[in-house]
Amino acid sequence: MQTLSSRKYQTSLVRRYFCLALLIVLGYLCEVCIMPYIRILDVSPNLLFVVIGIVTVAYGKLRAFWTGLVFGLLMEIMLPSVTYLNLILYPISTLFCSFAFADKPIKTIEYEKAMNKRRKELPPWARTVLCTALNTVIYEVVNVTYIYLGGSALTISHFMKAFLDVILTSLLCFILLFPVRRMILGPKMEVRVLKSAPVEFKKA
Numbered sequence: 446m447q448t449l450s451s452r453k454y455q456t457s458l459v460r461r462y463f464c465l466a467l468l469i470v471l472g473y474l475c476e477v478c479i480m481p482y483i484r485i486l487d488v489s490p491n492l493l494f495v496v497i498g499i500v501t502v503a504y505g506k507l508r509a510f511w512t513g514l515v516f517g518l519l520m521e522i523m524l525p526s527v528t529y530l531n532l533i534l535y536p537i538s539t540l541f542c543s544f545a546f547a548d549k550p551i552k553t554i555e556y557e558k559a560m561n562k563r564r565k566e567l568p569p570w571a572r573t574v575l576c577t578a579l580n581t582v583i584y585e586v587v588n589v590t591y592i593y594l595g596g597s598a599l600t601i602s603h604f605m606k607a608f609l610d611v612i613l614t615s616l617l618c619f620i621l622l623f624p625v626r627r628m629i630l631g632p633k634m635e636v637r638v639l640k641s642a643p644v645e646f647k648k649a
Contacts, residue, residue: 461630473519501542502573541583
């Protein structure tokens with residue numbers, strides 16, 4: 446038997462769910478009360494997609510879906526003129542992106558190890574930023590399409606604002622994800638792991 450040391454996050458279940466509830470509440474309040482005043486070239490980053498990206502990687506598909514559903518419902522109440530758009534878009538976009546960027550279930554990881562099909566994944570911070578960016582891209586594509594179907598002529602300004610929104614939201618995610626993940630997961634601590642010595646077969 447060999448004793449190995451590895452660094453893993455040490456946090457309680459209560460803390461993780463408390464942080465999740467806190468993220469949802471503060472994310473929405475900051476989005477509607479603070480973010481409208483933070484504008485660059487008349488574009489404000491979407492804090493809700495930043496929260497969704499962090500939740501997707503830190504908590505998994507199911508919690509990310511419910512977070513998107515809550516945000517969609519709240520935004521639908523806030524913007525009733527766009528009928529059912531946010532209520533449908535947020536959870537569906539979140540679920541779609543979570544399949545690409547959420548952590549794999551433990552059973553899937555063990556199966557891939559047993560079948561020697563384990564592929565190297567991107568680090569969590571990269572998956573978080575990419576998940577946020579993809580959610581924002583989907584939102585902006587739907588938004589531009591909605592403007593076009595509404596009878597308005599699309600200009601280069603619409604596409605530039607959509608592109609800038611993706612960049613600013615991704616940048617905001619990169620700034621916030623490290624302290625927020627530390628708050629959710631807690632500090633890394635060294636733990637002892639027992640590892641069996643490899644079994645060797647010899648011909649008699």
